[in-house]
Amino acid sequence: MSDRSLLVLPGDGIGPEVMAEVMRIIDWYGDKRDLAFDVSEDLVGGAAYDAHGTPLTDATMERAQNVDAVLLGAVGGPKYDALDFSVKPERGLLRLRKEMDLFANLRPAQCFDALADFSSLKREVVAGLDIMIVRELTSGVYFGEPRGIFEEGNERVGVNTQRYTESEIARVARAAFELARRRANRVCSMEKANVMESGVLWRDVVQEVHDAEYGDVQLSHMYADAGAMQLTRWPKQFDVIVTDNLFGDLLSDLAAMLTGSLGMLPSASLGAPMANGRPKALYEPVHGSAPDIAGQGKANPCACILSFAMALRYSFDEGEEADRLERAVEQVLAQGVRTADLLNVEGASPATTREMGDAVIKAL
Amino acid sequence: MSDRSLLVLPGDGIGPEVMAEVMRIIDWYGDKRDLAFDVSEDLVGGAAYDAHGTPLTDATMERAQNVDAVLLGAVGGPKYDALDFSVKPERGLLRLRKEMDLFANLRPAQCFDALADFSSLKREVVAGLDIMIVRELTSGVYFGEPRGIFEEGNERVGVNTQRYTESEIARVARAAFELARRRANRVCSMEKANVMESGVLWRDVVQEVHDAEYGDVQLSHMYADAGAMQLTRWPKQFDVIVTDNLFGDLLSDLAAMLTGSLGMLPSASLGAPMANGRPKALYEPVHGSAPDIAGQGKANPCACILSFAMALRYSFDEGEEADRLERAVEQVLAQGVRTADLLNVEGASPATTREMGDAVIKAL
Ligand SMILES: CC(C)[C@H](C(=O)O)[C@@H](O)C(=O)O
Ligand SMILES: CC(C)[C@H](C(=O)O)[C@@H](O)C(=O)O
Numbered sequence: 001m002s003d004r005s006l007l008v009l010p011g012d013g014i015g016p017e018v019m020a021e022v023m024r025i026i027d028w029y030g031d032k033r034d035l036a037f038d039v040s041e042d043l044v045g046g047a048a049y050d051a052h053g054t055p056l057t058d059a060t061m062e063r064a065q066n067v068d069a070v071l072l073g074a075v076g077g078p079k080y081d082a083l084d085f086s087v088k089p090e091r092g093l094l095r096l097r098k099e100m101d102l103f104a105n106l107r108p109a110q111c112f113d114a115l116a117d118f119s120s121l122k123r124e125v126v127a128g129l130d131i132m133i134v135r136e137l138t139s140g141v142y143f144g145e146p147r148g149i150f151e152e153g154n155e156r157v158g159v160n161t162q163r164y165t166e167s168e169i170a171r172v173a174r175a176a177f178e179l180a181r182r183r184a185n186r187v188c189s190m191e192k193a194n195v196m197e198s199g200v201l202w203r204d205v206v207q208e209v210h211d212a213e214y215g216d217v218q219l220s221h222m223y224a225d226a227g228a229m230q231l232t233r234w235p236k237q238f239d240v241i242v243t244d245n246l247f248g249d250l251l252s253d254l255a256a257m258l259t260g261s262l263g264m265l266p267s268a269s270l271g272a273p274m275a276n277g278r279p280k281a282l283y284e285p286v287h288g289s290a291p292d293i294a295g296q297g298k299a300n301p302c303a304c305i306l307s308f309a310m311a312l313r314y315s316f317d318e319g320e321e322a323d324r325l326e327r328a329v330e331q332v333l334a335q336g337v338r339t340a341d342l343l344n345v346e347g348a349s350p351a352t353t354r355e356m357g358d359a360v361i362k363a364l
Numbered sequence: 365m366s367d368r369s370l371l372v373l374p375g376d377g378i379g380p381e382v383m384a385e386v387m388r389i390i391d392w393y394g395d396k397r398d399l400a401f402d403v404s405e406d407l408v409g410g411a412a413y414d415a416h417g418t419p420l421t422d423a424t425m426e427r428a429q430n431v432d433a434v435l436l437g438a439v440g441g442p443k444y445d446a447l448d449f450s451v452k453p454e455r456g457l458l459r460l461r462k463e464m465d466l467f468a469n470l471r472p473a474q475c476f477d478a479l480a481d482f483s484s485l486k487r488e489v490v491a492g493l494d495i496m497i498v499r500e501l502t503s504g505v506y507f508g509e510p511r512g513i514f515e516e517g518n519e520r521v522g523v524n525t526q527r528y529t530e531s532e533i534a535r536v537a538r539a540a541f542e543l544a545r546r547r548a549n550r551v552c553s554m555e556k557a558n559v560m561e562s563g564v565l566w567r568d569v570v571q572e573v574h575d576a577e578y579g580d581v582q583l584s585h586m587y588a589d590a591g592a593m594q595l596t597r598w599p600k601q602f603d604v605i606v607t608d609n610l611f612g613d614l615l616s617d618l619a620a621m622l623t624g625s626l627g628m629l630p631s632a633s634l635g636a637p638m639a640n641g642r643p644k645a646l647y648e649p650v651h652g653s654a655p656d657i658a659g660q661g662k663a664n665p666c667a668c669i670l671s672f673a674m675a676l677r678y679s680f681d682e683g684e685e686a687d688r689l690e691r692a693v694e695q696v697l698a699q700g701v702r703t704a705d706l707l708n709v710e711g712a713s714p715a716t717t718r719e720m721g722d723a724v725i726k727a728l
Binding site (some may be wrong): 076085088090094120121122125141142144147148149152155156157158159160161162163164165166167192194195196197198199200201202205224225226228229232233234246247249250251253254256257258262 | 440449452454458484485486489505506508511512513516519520521522523524525526527528529530531556558559560561562563564565566569588589590592593596597598610611613614615617618620621622626
């Protein structure tokens with residue numbers, strides 16, 4: 001028994017394939033670096049629905065609450081499109097986020113030099129890009145009540161509620177300011193304070209937290225629509241961006257796409273510290289379940305591998321080992337090893353998921 | 365007296381400068397093409413606040429209801445940042461949209477060949493781009509109740525409500541399908557049906573309207589975050605995009621930025637037909653009030669001029685004259701006439717707002 005526990009939830013589509021490579025890397029750390037993990041595995045999303053009729057059982061939820069970190073592959077797929085809203089694969093993921101209270105979703109958008117030409121943006125716009133989006137993950141319109149589809153007069157009405165409390169805003173703002181201090185020390189907060197009162201409160205609270213506790217960090221505010229524009233025009237102007245759940249969903253996906261290689265991008269979702277000092281945490285790649293290529297051994301495991309690197313850094317205080325793993329991935333890219341998503345030459349023969357995993361382990 | 369009435373609301377920042385050039389073009393149509401307009405002018409936004417303490421007086425609202433089309437310049441500026449939410453310049457614009465019931469906001473994102481290199485995206489990704497975003501403009505989280513900042517326990521809570529009725533969704537869907545029939549016949553609808561019930565209703569109603577009335581149009585659905593990605597990756601995959609007020613705000617600004625020349629993009633906001641058969645209508649450039657360059661004669665009037673071209677097409681059934689005006693603008697660009705925003709060479713001497721207006725009139 002080590003004192004590092006992990007719950008692995010491979011999920012749907014390419015989730016199991018990419019997670020298999022992460023498992024080998026976890027084993028490598030136990031064997032070679034004397035960094036052992038207790039790993040247990042369970043179901044989430046469509047896989048859980050198929051087995052239990054729910055995208056997350058109470059038992060799995062309970063296990064997630066009692067480990068140091070959860071590693072998740074991906075959820076969803078066309079097979080589950082017709083399911084009722086309440087049992088869709090996504091609800092499993094949303095329940096984990098909500099019940100573990102993982103309020104700070106860290107989404108680095110980093111452009112790997114070897115891959116800059118994959119971006120639809122010009123090389124000079126994205127080469128060297130390194131921004132961190134901090135998205136609020138447990139509140140806002142994703143969880144606000146009332147919600148639902150109601151009958152009113154003779155027609156249906158769809159309702160969701162955007163709702164933010166002062167403390168919800170303050171805690172994610174703090175997470176962003178803390179990260180900025182270890183980076184370029186700049187935070188840009190995004191909302192629609194010109195249209196939404198929840199945006200007015202968001203802006204005010206972020207400013208108050210700044211003035212009271214983080215006066216050394218440079219803070220700016222931007223409307224989210226202008227933010228989408230500026231991310232497209234000149235993303236390198238940003239260091240840390242902090243925004244709400246829904247804006248964060250769109251803006252972090254946009255930022256991810258700027259880098260041109262979705263198969264490379266990890267994320268961390270962090271909550272409050274547990275008794276052992278480690279934060280509640282879930283790590284997952286930004287890419288989805290990619291049902292079109294699932295089961296073919298084609299998927300790029302790097303995003304999932306780099307998510308484990310984030311776990312080393314944020315859950316286990318192993319920053320140097322995280323750096324090592326990230327460098328190994330960069331080295332492999334520099335060597336020209338490429339899964340199919342990273343190749344734009346017709347007829348070139350891509351590395352398989354397994355071969356990519358092999359190359360990373362070799363580089364380690 | 366003609367039977368074509370226009371209310372001109374130049375607004376704030378560069379609004380008055382760019383609108384001055386539109387006025388000269390309107391005069392040209394009266395003189396040279398026997399197409400006369402009754403033009404009246406009034407205040408909106410910060411300009412109205414300065415004069416009357418409100419961003420839109422009841423009298424101006426009344427006038428707007430009684431003309432064929434409103435032409436608006438831009439609203440807002442740092443001078444008004446500290447104003448209370450209820451009297452911010454933007455509220456004037458939002459009141460016009462709401463009380464005129466302008467539910468369909470048409471935002472073409474078109475890349476002018478002569479300007480393709482201005483985009484931060486690669487030329488091949490954007491050259492020839494021509495998509496039409498249809499954004500719902502009078503409902504959703506912009507207008508839903510309850511809304512506000514409340515005290516709860518010991519803290520403030522910010523609340524807004526996303527709310528869509530079936531008929532609100534159906535009418536904007538119809539507008540999108542109608543437009544698609546005159547274009548490439550494809551509509552992509554965007555929402556977050558995987559997370560929001562209002563998105564589930566949106567998707568269902570768009571599909572129902574399609575199946576009942578527009579089976580000839582090709583319809584697809586996409587989550588809005590994936591939409592942001594796909595717009596960035598390969599925007600030419602889209603023809604018409606239909607989406608709600610808030611997603612439309614971000615996605616249309618993102619699409620606009622892809623073209624690389626915000627100073628070129630017009631918009632039309634249309635409502636139901638009036639007694640004379642013309643739709644309630646407001647036309648405005650996509651760019652904002654650009655306070656940093658206001659009053660210097662530097663602003664690009666093309667977006668505002670092209671907004672008037674949309675008025676010719678959608679309010680006055682003068683499609684050929686609209687084409688003529690659009691061609692004139694393209695010709696001027698092809699000749700190399702450039703306002704400062706369209707020049708990336710240091711030291712090159714840009715055309716002024718007036719010179720750009722002159723060139724368009726000459727090309728007409
Ligand atoms: C799968 C879905 C529920 C999720 C979200 O909307 O948050 C995804 O898009 C994400 O960004 O993690
Ligand atoms: C000025 C503002 C209220 C407006 C909006 O949010 O709708 C603007 O961004 C737009 O897109 O027209």
